[in-house]
Amino acid sequence: MARDKAYQKAEQRIEKARQEGAIKLDLSNNQLTELPEAIASLTRLQQLNLSNNQLTELPEAIASLTQLQELNLRNNQLTELPEAIASLTGLQQLSLSDNQLTELPEAIASLTGLQELYLRNNQLTELPEAIASLTGLQRLDLQNNQLAELPEAIVSLTGLQVLFLQNNQLTELPEVIASLTGLQVLDLDNNQLIELPEAIASLIGLQVLFLQNNQLTELPEAIASLTGL
Incomplete structure (x- = not known):
């Protein structure tokens, strides 16, 4: 055999x-x-x-x-x-x-x-709270799953530089995303986002933000220039 x-x-x-x-x-x-x-x-x-x-x-x-x-x-x-x-x-x-x-x-x-x-x-439909322990994480690729939300535990991932979340079922982002100040690339294409939290403007290191194919009607003024929209 x-x-x-x-x-x-x-x-x-x-x-x-x-x-x-x-x-x-x-x-x-x-x-x-x-x-x-x-x-x-x-x-x-x-x-x-x-x-x-x-x-x-x-x-x-x-x-x-x-x-x-x-x-x-x-x-x-x-x-x-x-x-x-x-x-x-x-x-x-x-x-x-x-x-x-x-x-x-x-x-x-x-x-x-x-x-x-x-x-x-x-x-994947959710992430465990245990992800909070991965404080050295720099790159996290979650694209093409079935995530409907992100846990508050992501507040601990302060070293994260690249986060791929495209092709999930996200309807919103938690305010704690503001803690990811080292984030350089955030891909949220092809989700179900209706709005973005104002806190996203705190991502001072963000260089690339992808938001295509969501349900957004407006963007926080501080980040509009990053998307080209």
Whole structure:
């Protein structure tokens, strides 16, 4: 079976990486439906690429990869993340785009070193309050989900520079968005926004603001020049 061959191939590559003390492992494009438990042996691993497979879940063994800095899970079939992800406290970049996630676990609060989080093309309807712990986050990609609102917890993301929210179902923005003073790019295209809060004028570092295909009738005067409208 192709599945068995893919699994065996992954096991072989994991064993080779273990013997070599590798810090990088690329298992992308292998039609993997599950990740071998042997991955737990790669305790020195810093970069793991599992993109373009058919993974529906991650094993608890992932908790052993405490040195991991980059984890790419783009284009799989993940519907949830395990609590074990809380052990990956060294993660700086996490790509979960193009999966089937409907929510993020509270365990994500442990990823305090995260700088880039990619979640585009999932089925998220809300963000957990736990996102407040990601104070080092610089880039957050949430486009093409089903978000109807943003949590007050985003007030903690003061280091955020780029925020992609296009193609969601947002009807309003919270006033606390004013706290994101480091924000340079904000994309809100293709939502259901009726108005913008005056607080958005406090985003003094904002260089690019996208607002096409909403239901806005007017803009706060202080930001109108940024949109070209």
